Amino acid sequence: MGDVGPIGDLKRQHEVLQAEMRGIMEMARELRGDALQQARQSFSERLVFFRQALDLHCLREEEALFPEARELATAPARSGGAEQADLLGRFLEGEGEDDMRAHSLVSARMEQISRLLGGELDDQEVTKLRAVASAAQSLLASHCAKEDTMIFPIIEQALTPDQMRWVWERMQAVRTGTEAEREGAMGMRRLGE
Numbered sequence: 001m002g003d004v005g006p007i008g009d010l011k012r013q014h015e016v017l018q019a020e021m022r023g024i025m026e027m028a029r030e031l032r033g034d035a036l037q038q039a040r041q042s043f044s045e046r047l048v049f050f051r052q053a054l055d056l057h058c059l060r061e062e063e064a065l066f067p068e069a070r071e072l073a074t075a076p077a078r079s080g081g082a083e084q085a086d087l088l089g090r091f092l093e094g095e096g097e098d099d100m101r102a103h104s105l106v107s108a109r110m111e112q113i114s115r116l117l118g119g120e121l122d123d124q125e126v127t128k129l130r131a132v133a134s135a136a137q138s139l140l141a142s143h144c145a146k147e148d149t150m151i152f153p154i155i156e157q158a159l160t161p162d163q164m165r166w167v168w169e170r171m172q173a174v175r176t177g178t179e180a181e182r183e184g185a186m187g188m189r190r191l192g193e
Contacts, residue, residue: 006065006167007156013057014144020050021137024113028133031126040117047117051110056174058103064170065155066092072158084154091151102143109136 004012027043073089076082094100109132116129159167 005164006171007152007164009168009171010057010061010065011148011152013053013060014148017050017053017057018137018140018144020046020053021133021140024050025130025133025137028113028126028130031121031129036121040121043117044114047110047114051107054103054107054110060171060174063174064167068159068163068167069151069155072155078158080154080157084158087150088154091146099143099146102139106136106140106143109133109139 024043024046027039027046031039031043069088070092072078073085073092076085091099112132113129113136116125116132119125121129156164
């Protein structure tokens, strides 16, 4: 696994996503009529990069880490107690806006920004775009903080080294994006169980 491991890697991805979101906010603040056409192109390119990074991050969590977390949510003795198992279960069920639904909500706000960029950007629309970007930034920050300080520590403490190795291997397969590697990682997991 190296020095990072799956949890450390996901936390670093959070940092990258939040830095990109700050860049999106900065671009939104700088939208001005005189350089609007050039700004639209740069803004659109940044949104594409952000959405690709967010999609990959979500896929890695969903296909590698959260299957293990779902098992922990039903096993209080393994997850550090009933309170931790309940917290994990509620998070994975998406009960709060900053829980599992945050990925799709942030993505939807990025889509909304893309639509606004494609239309007439008068002062009112630019104000709306900034508000949408600000809401997405706030939601992403809240979600990342919750995962980094509450959810990941429960998972990290509860998973065995073999489980963490499996999660890491699965995340690496998702990183490359090939179905054969994903299936191979899943097959290795089944053999090891």
